[in-house]
Amino acid sequence: MDRKTVRLTVAQALVRYLAALKAEVTQPDGRTEVLPYCGGVFSIFGHGNVAGLGEALQAEKAVLPTFRAHNEQGMANAAIAYAKTNFRQRIMAVTSSIGPGATNMVTSAALAHVARLPVLLLPGDVFVSRLPDPVLQQVESFEQGDLSANDCFRPVTRYFDRITTPEQLLVALPRAIQVMTDPAQCGPVCLALPQDVQTFAHDWPEDFFQPEVIRFRRPPAEARELAAAAELLKSAKKPLIVAGGGVLYSQAWAELAAFAEAHGIPVAESQAGKGSLGWNHPLNLGSIGVTGSPAANRLAEDCDVVFAVGTRLQDFTTGSHALYAHAKLLSLNVQPFDAGKKRGRMLVADARDGLAQLGAALGDWKADAAWTAQARDLAAGWLARVTELTLDTPAAGTLPYDAEVIGAVRESAADIGLDSAASDIVVCAAGTLPAELHKLWRSGVPGNYHMDYAYSCMGYEVAGGLGAKMARPEREVIVMVGDGSYMMLNNELATSVMLGRKIIVVLLDNRGYGCIERLQLKSGGASFNNMLDDCIPEGGVPSAIDFAMNGRSLGAEAVHVKDVAELRREMARARRATRSQVLVIDTTHHRTTGDGGAWWEVAIPQVSQRPEVEAAHARYLDAKKKQFN
Numbered sequence: 001m002d003r004k005t006v007r008l009t010v011a012q013a014l015v016r017y018l019a020a021l022k023a024e025v026t027q028p029d030g031r032t033e034v035l036p037y038c039g040g041v042f043s044i045f046g047h048g049n050v051a052g053l054g055e056a057l058q059a060e061k062a063v064l065p066t067f068r069a070h071n072e073q074g075m076a077n078a079a080i081a082y083a084k085t086n087f088r089q090r091i092m093a094v095t096s097s098i099g100p101g102a103t104n105m106v107t108s109a110a111l112a113h114v115a116r117l118p119v120l121l122l123p124g125d126v127f128v129s130r131l132p133d134p135v136l137q138q139v140e141s142f143e144q145g146d147l148s149a150n151d152c153f154r155p156v157t158r159y160f161d162r163i164t165t166p167e168q169l170l171v172a173l174p175r176a177i178q179v180m181t182d183p184a185q186c187g188p189v190c191l192a193l194p195q196d197v198q199t200f201a202h203d204w205p206e207d208f209f210q211p212e213v214i215r216f217r218r219p220p221a222e223a224r225e226l227a228a229a230a231e232l233l234k235s236a237k238k239p240l241i242v243a244g245g246g247v248l249y250s251q252a253w254a255e256l257a258a259f260a261e262a263h264g265i266p267v268a269e270s271q272a273g274k275g276s277l278g279w280n281h282p283l284n285l286g287s288i289g290v291t292g293s294p295a296a297n298r299l300a301e302d303c304d305v306v307f308a309v310g311t312r313l314q315d316f317t318t319g320s321h322a323l324y325a326h327a328k329l330l331s332l333n334v335q336p337f338d339a340g341k342k343r344g345r346m347l348v349a350d351a352r353d354g355l356a357q358l359g360a361a362l363g364d365w366k367a368d369a370a371w372t373a374q375a376r377d378l379a380a381g382w383l384a385r386v387t388e389l390t391l392d393t394p395a396a397g398t399l400p401y402d403a404e405v406i407g408a409v410r411e412s413a414a415d416i417g418l419d420s421a422a423s424d425i426v427v428c429a430a431g432t433l434p435a436e437l438h439k440l441w442r443s444g445v446p447g448n449y450h451m452d453y454a455y456s457c458m459g460y461e462v463a464g465g466l467g468a469k470m471a472r473p474e475r476e477v478i479v480m481v482g483d484g485s486y487m488m489l490n491n492e493l494a495t496s497v498m499l500g501r502k503i504i505v506v507l508l509d510n511r512g513y514g515c516i517e518r519l520q521l522k523s524g525g526a527s528f529n530n531m532l533d534d535c536i537p538e539g540g541v542p543s544a545i546d547f548a549m550n551g552r553s554l555g556a557e558a559v560h561v562k563d564v565a566e567l568r569r570e571m572a573r574a575r576r577a578t579r580s581q582v583l584v585i586d587t588t589h590h591r592t593t594g595d596g597g598a599w600w601e602v603a604i605p606q607v608s609q610r611p612e613v614e615a616a617h618a619r620y621l622d623a624k625k626k627q628f629n
Contacts, residue, residue: 005203010166011056011193013204014122015041017173018093019064023181023214025089026251028446037177037214038120039082039092039470040065042075046097047136048124052198053095067499070491072096074463076108078492079119080188081427081460081467083112085447088186088249089216090471093120098195099137103149107457110156112188115272115454116245116312116335118180121157121190123150128164128194150192158187164194166202174211181214183249183350184335218250219334221349221357229347230361232330236305237368239265240324242288242317245272246310246333252352253446256309257281259355264367265307266375268296270317271434271453273310275443279421280383282376287596289323290316291435294596295378300324308332310351313341316453319598325628332358342628386440389593393564400564401591402436405508408564409478410442412571418476425450425468425475429460431482432515432592433508439593448475459489465503466496476504476575483509483547490554496580497555504574504581505556506567507547514589523604524613551582558582599623 008016021037043066045054057066069075072094079092096102102123112119126138126148134140141147146162154160159179161172176189221229233239247256253276260267260283267277268288277284286293288300300306300323308331311317318324321342329344332354339346347354366372390407394400413420421444428437429452443449450468452460465479486507496503512531520530527534532543551558557579561567567585574581601624604617 004206006206006209007201007203009052009056009199009201010163010169011052011198012059013166013169013202013208014173015053015056015060015064016209017211019060020209021177021211021214023089024216025086028251034213035090037090038064039090040067042067042069042079042092042094044069044072044075044096044101046101046124048097048099048101048195049095049122049193049198050097052195053122053124053193067495069495071489072101072104073108073459074489074492074495076105076119076121077111077457077460077463077489078467078470078495080108080112080115080117081450081464082471083118084115085425085450085468085471087251087447088118091118091120091180092467093122095122096124097137098124098126098135099139099149103152106152106156109153109188109190111452111455111457111460113156113158115452116186117188118186119188120176120180121153121188123153123190123192124198125150125162125192125194127196129196148192150190153190153192156188157190158185159189160192161190162192162194163197165197166200170208177214181216183217183219218350218353219348221347221354225347226357226361229330229332229345229358232328232345233305233307233358233362234365236328238299238303238371239305239307239367240299240303240327241265241267242270242306242308242311243267243273243276244270244309244311244317246351247273247276248446250310250334250351251446252310252355253277255352255355255359259359262359263362263365264369264372266299266372266379268292268300270311270314271438271451274438274441274449274451275446278444279442280444282379283372285375285379286382287438288317289319290598290600291438292596292598293382293439295382297323297596297598298378299375303327305330308344309355310334312338312454314454315601320601321628322623322626323598325626385595386442389595390440399586399588401588402432402508403440403593404564405506405567405585405587406436406440406480408568409480409506409571412568412575415568415572416575418575419444421445421448423476424448425472425477427451427461427465427468427477427479428481429453429464430456430458430485431513432589433480433482436593437480439596458485461485462490462503462505463492465505466492466499466501469496469501469503470499473501479503479505481505481507482514483507483511483545484513486547487545490550493551493556493580493582494554502578502580504571504583505551506571507582507584508587509547509584510587510589511543512589518589518592519602522616523602524608524610524616526610547584548582551584556580556582558584560584599626601627
């Protein structure tokens with residue numbers, strides 16, 4: 001019997017397929033719903049996508065919404081944040097024209113690649129026919145006739161294809177979805193769409209537009225690896241769990257808590273894994289590593305087995321592999337590439353099911369009782385210290401630092417009868433704030449700590465806040481950002497206003513790249529090219545940026561507060577508002593939270609005219625002796 005077909009362009013078929021996709025989504029409260037897999041398409045149109053894909057999107061706007069943005073990188077960042085907030089169970093697509101529109105998204109592709117997050121990139125491409133070459137914005141290669149700017153996406157995507165004939169979409173599009181929904185391969189995909197091919201008509205099988213509901217796989221542990229993992233843990237007296245982002249993407253927080261409690265194992269959290277346990281869980285030691293709490297790092301130095309669950313073991317998590325170099329390593333990860341790092345014992349499995357399987361294999365085994373008791377004491381002591389640090393009042397005549405700002409933001413929720421740890425999503429990415437938030441932010445609900453500290457992409461914050469708000473409109477999304485990162489990319493603030501997706505931006509102005517200046521000085525260098533006041537050449541003018549005015553110019557309500565007390569009051573007002581908010585406060589980069597922390601390898605010059613550099617190099621060599629090789 002002949003298959004029924006429908007005649008559509010390539011662009012129309014692509015859009016119709018995306019609109020038809022549904023996924024079985026598990027919500028944080030455990031409810032399961034079947035929802036559209038693709039939440040919408042962010043688009044900035046140009047000559048490479050407006051006639052083909054633009055026409056197709058307009059026709060399907062009732063079932064697949066299109067959102068206009070102001071910058072291609074910003075819209076791609078927002079789409080990535082949407083997927084992250086949905087624990088990788090839903091995506092957005094993004095489309096641009098050829099040339100700069102496409103290459104603007106390469107940074108975002110790299111961000112998603114490093115962080116293992118799905119996003120569907122649909123850049124326009126040059127003509128397959130080659131007849132009008134070179135077209136406006138075309139990158140020409142002298143050696144390769146099939147090369148375009150979109151080939152920049154190849155090293156920073158999990159899957160790349162260029163659609164050169166209509167039939168190719170029947171294979172490439174399901175393959176792209178397969179990659180984004182695979183728990184081990186998950187990451188960005190790029191389907192480059194030549195502008196003539198977008199408009200080609202084809203008779204498509206009707207059943208192509210009736211895809212099955214996506215149900216996410218949970219690979220179980222292999223019996224041999226499971227037995228070896230149980231044997232290793234049973235040999236430990238002082239084990240430590242390091243919870244990574246995989247715990248959240250697997251929604252394994254209940255299993256993690258049950259595992260830790262049943263076996264008396266304390267838990268420390270990576271940047272991506274923060275929120276895996278409630279902030280006040282008695283076995284939660286807080287953040288670990290370079291930005292770690294003293295409780296977590298102390299036990300990391302003393303533990304005999306590190307049980308890494310769903311973490312990439314990035315250098316900030318491991319103290320450049322010097323923090324717990326002496327301990328044996330067991331890695332539970334759905335991706336063998338990550339599970340096999342640093343010659344640790346591999347347990348390749350989904351985090352949720354793997355924890356349940358391993359817990360059953362351990363039976364009634366427990367860590368040493370004194371170790372568990374010590375962990376509880378250290379965790380409780382750190383909770384009290386966090387309260388002290390964040391509620392401290394700056395001395396008269398001094399600027400506040402990040403910890404005091406964090407405290408004001410948190411307490412403003414209580415001022416209007418809310419629990420910040422349960423109601424707020426905080427978004428950040430770069431600078432000093434990731435360290436302070438990792439230590440000091442209280443997350444009582446998984447997913448309420450939203451940090452890009454895989455790529456640590458300056459400029460992610462505002463766009464990321466928009467994407468998080470689109471995913472969780474019922475939550476208060478608070479973007480905490482420094483002036484340097486805000487200046488990188490802030491225009492999706494206007495998009496948030498236009499779309500009616502309110503975010504609160506708390507902008508800490510320390511007048512430059514304060515975080516990097518501290519690193520510069522610690523490395524023995526002189527203050528140079530970081531703080532704005534140090535960067536004025538002869539004939540130049542001191543920088544005097546009015547960030548509140550900038551926020552208002554983009555459509556937000558904005559105010560520059562004089563101190564943390566006023567910030568707390570303005571935060572309470574901002575929480576009641578319906579339009580996006582910008583709250584600016586002057587801060588100092590000279591003070592940071594001194595509690596905790598670990599060594600981080602930053603290479604120091606072997607030769608320098610500065611004695612400070614030579615001294616820093618000597619310290620560097622001494623610290624490297626602790627590294628695991």
